[in-house]
Amino acid sequence: MTPTTADERLRRWRLVLGGGDADGTGHRLTGTDAAMDGALTALYGRPAAGDRAAGRDRSGGLGASAPSVARWLGDIRAYFPAPVVQVMQRDAIDRLGLAALLLEPEMLAAVEPDVHLVGTLLSLDKALPETTRETARAVVRAVVDDLEKRLAARTRATLTGALDRSTRVSRPRHRDIDWDRTLRANLKNYLPEYGTVVPERLVGHGRASRAVKKEVVLCIDQSGSMAASVVYASVFGAVLASLRSLATRLVVFDTAVADLTEQLDDPVDVLFGIRLGGGTDINRALAYCQSRITRPAETVLVLISDLYEGGIRDEMLKRVAAMKASGVEFVALLALSDEGAPAYDREHAAALAALGVPAFACTPDLFPDIMAAALEKRPLPIPAP
Numbered sequence: 001m002t003p004t005t006a007d008e009r010l011r012r013w014r015l016v017l018g019g020g021d022a023d024g025t026g027h028r029l030t031g032t033d034a035a036m037d038g039a040l041t042a043l044y045g046r047p048a049a050g051d052r053a054a055g056r057d058r059s060g061g062l063g064a065s066a067p068s069v070a071r072w073l074g075d076i077r078a079y080f081p082a083p084v085v086q087v088m089q090r091d092a093i094d095r096l097g098l099a100a101l102l103l104e105p106e107m108l109a110a111v112e113p114d115v116h117l118v119g120t121l122l123s124l125d126k127a128l129p130e131t132t133r134e135t136a137r138a139v140v141r142a143v144v145d146d147l148e149k150r151l152a153a154r155t156r157a158t159l160t161g162a163l164d165r166s167t168r169v170s171r172p173r174h175r176d177i178d179w180d181r182t183l184r185a186n187l188k189n190y191l192p193e194y195g196t197v198v199p200e201r202l203v204g205h206g207r208a209s210r211a212v213k214k215e216v217v218l219c220i221d222q223s224g225s226m227a228a229s230v231v232y233a234s235v236f237g238a239v240l241a242s243l244r245s246l247a248t249r250l251v252v253f254d255t256a257v258a259d260l261t262e263q264l265d266d267p268v269d270v271l272f273g274i275r276l277g278g279g280t281d282i283n284r285a286l287a288y289c290q291s292r293i294t295r296p297a298e299t300v301l302v303l304i305s306d307l308y309e310g311g312i313r314d315e316m317l318k319r320v321a322a323m324k325a326s327g328v329e330f331v332a333l334l335a336l337s338d339e340g341a342p343a344y345d346r347e348h349a350a351a352l353a354a355l356g357v358p359a360f361a362c363t364p365d366l367f368p369d370i371m372a373a374a375l376e377k378r379p380l381p382i383p384a385p
Contacts, residue, residue: 018045032079039075043092069098073110086114093120103128105135113142115337119227123276137268144267147235147364155239155368162372163213163245178203213245214298214375217289221305222252224277228337229304231271232364236336238267240371249292253285254278255310259292281311286319297327300374304333307348307359316348321355329374332359336367358382 007027014027015037029037069092076085089111092098099120102108111117121128121136128136181203189198218240220226220233230252240248241264249261252274263269282305293299301323309316324330332352335342342361349359360382362370373380 015040035075036079039072039079042072043088043095069107073107077112082112085112086116089114090116099124102136103132105132108132108135108139111139113139113146115143115147115228115231118143118231118271119276122227122230122271122274123224125272125275137272140271141268143231144235144271147232148239148267151235151364151368152239155236155371156243158368158372159240159243159246159375162375163243214300215247215249215293215295216240216371217249217251217293217299217301219285219289219301219303219305220250220252221280221282221285221303222254222274222276222278223280223306223308225306225343226304226335227276228339229333229335230274230276232336232367233304234267234270234274236364236367237270238264241265249289251285251289253281253288255281255284257285257288259288279310280305280308282307282309283311283313283316283319286316286323290319290323293323293326293328296323299327300329300331300371302331302333302371302374304336306334306342307332307345307352309345309348313348317351317355320352320357324355324357329377330357331370331374331380332357333362333370334359335361336364337361338363 010025010027011029011033014025014029015033017025018041019029019037073089076088080088093102102111102120102124108121118140121140125136182199182201183197185201185203186197186199189200190196191198218233218237220230222230234250237248237250240246241250241261248264249259250264250270252258252260254275255278258273260270260273263273282303286303289301293301320330332349334344334349339361344359352359358380362383366381366383369381
């Protein structure tokens, strides 16, 4: 690597500190660096509420003009890589209240699609005019397609393997013998004088069946704080529904419950059937899911929620205990996203853990392994805190 020169260090610190008499660098930016600094100042030069209260005001801001915001969006896409652009867009929406500008189709077409933008659009769904709705749907479609490309193949492979293992038999017919596994299981019986392995135990699979082997219920909290989890869970729901040997149900809830199973063939339809925000009644949602379970010993229920319960807490815990006792594999995910540790109700998480249901956050990449373990009734691969 080329050593960083003193001038380059000053340049980087100047970009970080934002200029002004207090930055101490004395470095003057020109050309592209000056343009980058202007884009950063427009967003981060405007003080947050705490800075204004403390009197730390700086120039900057994007103003209320849609054309100026559109130019700014074009600038940051020219100067920064896509992951940085997504962070800056999110900060602009949070810091400067630009969500309303997303109601304009020209503005929406200029943004970099990502999971958090989808969450914002879903929260604005009722306010989206017809002229913007198709553009919003195209943005959501782009994000969903990207997630499916990244997650679908591994999810199908992992869960298909888990379902196949669940039908493994110890006395297979000759044509159903898995010779590779059989040889590995019997290597200790190798006879060197004959140059062969004597198989004491045959390993194979039951004959392929079109029948449903397992049932999965995804029960998703659609409160505003769960936006990213809702997006990922909808994509995974569509992937699970594509597996013939799984019967997948998708239920979303706030204080009401909605069954979106019929829309699972298209996760975009699922997402636009969700209404982010509102209260939370986990007990009511679990009651609905419980009423739809017909084969508890063959069912995995995944509750995706931060566990801030607005319903009847004791009833919720009794319901979880009853489902566990009937044979349901119960998984509680505090978040299904790439974010860090989520905010959640620790008391309810501890109560679930006491019932044998550990509550933890899960990244999308780990979700297939979590589901495979649940389908096989193995200990869950809980990520380290």
